[in-house]
Amino acid sequence: MDIVAVGEPLVQLNAVTRGPLRHVQYFEKHSTGSEANVCVAAARLGMRSGLITRLGNDEFGLFIRDWLRGEGVDVSRVVMDGEHPTGIYFVQRGYPVPGVSDVVYYRHGSAASFLSEEDVDRDYVRESRVLHTTGITLAISESARSAAMLAMDEARRAGALVSLDLNIRRKLWRNMDEAVDVVGKAMAKAGVVFMDEEEASMILGAEGVDAAFREAERRFGLTKVVLKLGRRGSVARWDGEEERVNAFEVPVEDPIGAGDAYVGVFLSSMLKGMGLRKSMVRASAAAAMVVTVRGDEENLPREGDIDVFLRGFGG
Numbered sequence: 518m519d520i521v522a523v524g525e526p527l528v529q530l531n532a533v534t535r536g537p538l539r540h541v542q543y544f545e546k547h548s549t550g551s552e553a554n555v556c557v558a559a560a561r562l563g564m565r566s567g568l569i570t571r572l573g574n575d576e577f578g579l580f581i582r583d584w585l586r587g588e589g590v591d592v593s594r595v596v597m598d599g600e601h602p603t604g605i606y607f608v609q610r611g612y613p614v615p616g617v618s619d620v621v622y623y624r625h626g627s628a629a630s631f632l633s634e635e636d637v638d639r640d641y642v643r644e645s646r647v648l649h650t651t652g653i654t655l656a657i658s659e660s661a662r663s664a665a666m667l668a669m670d671e672a673r674r675a676g677a678l679v680s681l682d683l684n685i686r687r688k689l690w691r692n693m694d695e696a697v698d699v700v701g702k703a704m705a706k707a708g709v710v711f712m713d714e715e716e717a718s719m720i721l722g723a724e725g726v727d728a729a730f731r732e733a734e735r736r737f738g739l740t741k742v743v744l745k746l747g748r749r750g751s752v753a754r755w756d757g758e759e760e761r762v763n764a765f766e767v768p769v770e771d772p773i774g775a776g777d778a779y780v781g782v783f784l785s786s787m788l789k790g791m792g793l794r795k796s797m798v799r800a801s802a803a804a805a806m807v808v809t810v811r812g813d814e815e816n817l818p819r820e821g822d823i824d825v826f827l828r829g830f831g832g
C-alpha cells in the first residue's frame with residue numbers, strides 16, 4: 518500500500534438547503550469520514566490506499582464499504598460489526614455564518630468507536646509507505662485511540678512516514694486538557710503533522726506560523742509540518758524547505774472535507790515525487806474543488822482534472 522489510514526468513515530446527511538436544521542426538509546447521503554476521504558483522494562490519483570476500521574453490518578455500513586471499494590480503496594481490513602451501528606452525522610450549511618457549515622454527530626457507540634488494537638493488521642501497516650490518522654480517531658474512544666497509536670508505532674518502527682492531521686473536533690473531546698495531552702503523545706510519534714492555526718495555538722501554544730513550526734520541532738522533533746490556513750492558503754516546512762501557497766477562490770457550497778482533500782492529494786503528490794510546492798498547489802486545487810459541492814469525496818480530482826482545474830486558474 519502507498520497509504521494506509523486508521524479512522525471512522527461516516528454517512529454524512531447533508532442539508533440540501535441552507536439554514537437551521539430544524540427547517541431543512543431534504544438531506545443528501547454521502548460517504549465521508551476524514552481518513553476515508555484521504556484514502557479516496559489517494560485512490561483517485563492512482564495510489565494504492567487502504568482503510569483500517571469497523572463499520573456496522575447495516576445498510577449505511579454496506580453503502581460505505583461498497584462506495585470505498587468502488588473508488589478503489591482496499592477494504593480488506595474493514596471489519597463489518599454486527600453489534601454496533603455505522604456512525605452518521607448531519608451537516609447544517611450557511612447558518613448562522615454564510616459559507617460555514619456545522620455538524621451534528623450521531624456516532625456515540627458506533628462500530629468504529631469499538632475499533633481496537635486487535636483490528637490493526639501489523640504487517641499491513643508495516644508494509645505501507647504512509648500511515649495516516651487524525652485527532653478524530655484519537656477522540657472517539659479509548660480503544661480506537663489505542664488502535665491508532667499502535668498503528669503509528671508499528672509504521673514508525675518499519676520506517677514508514679507517519680502522518681497525523683490534528684483535526685480537533687471540540688464536540689468529540691471531553692475537555693481540551695485531554696485533547697492537548699493525547700494529541701501531544703500522537704505528535705511525538707508522527708513524521709508529518711497537518712494543522713490549522715487554531716490547533717497550533719491550542720496544542721502548541723503557538724501564535725502564528727513561525728511559532729508553530731518552531732514549537733513543533735522543539736517539542737516533538739517535527740521537521741515536516743503543514744499549516745492549513747483556510748481561505749489564506751497553506752504554508753509548509755519540510756526538512757528545512759519552506760513554501761507558501763495561496764488558496765483558490767471558488768464559490769463555496771460546503772467547506773467540509775477540504776482539509777482531507779488537501780492531505781490526500783498532498784501526500785499522494787509527495788509520494789509521486791512532485792516536490793513540496795507542486796504538491797501544495799495540487800492539494801489546494803483539490804480542496805477548492807471539494808468545497809464547491811456537498812459531500813467530501815465526489816469532487817476529489819483524478820490526475821487530469823487537476824491539470825484542467827489549474828489551467829482554468831491560469832496555472
Ligand code: KDG
Pocket residue numbers: 525527529549550551552554620653686773774775776777813
Ligand atoms: O474532515 C471532514 C470530516 O470531518 C467529516 O467527513 C466528518 O470525519 C468526520 C468527523 O469526524 O468530523
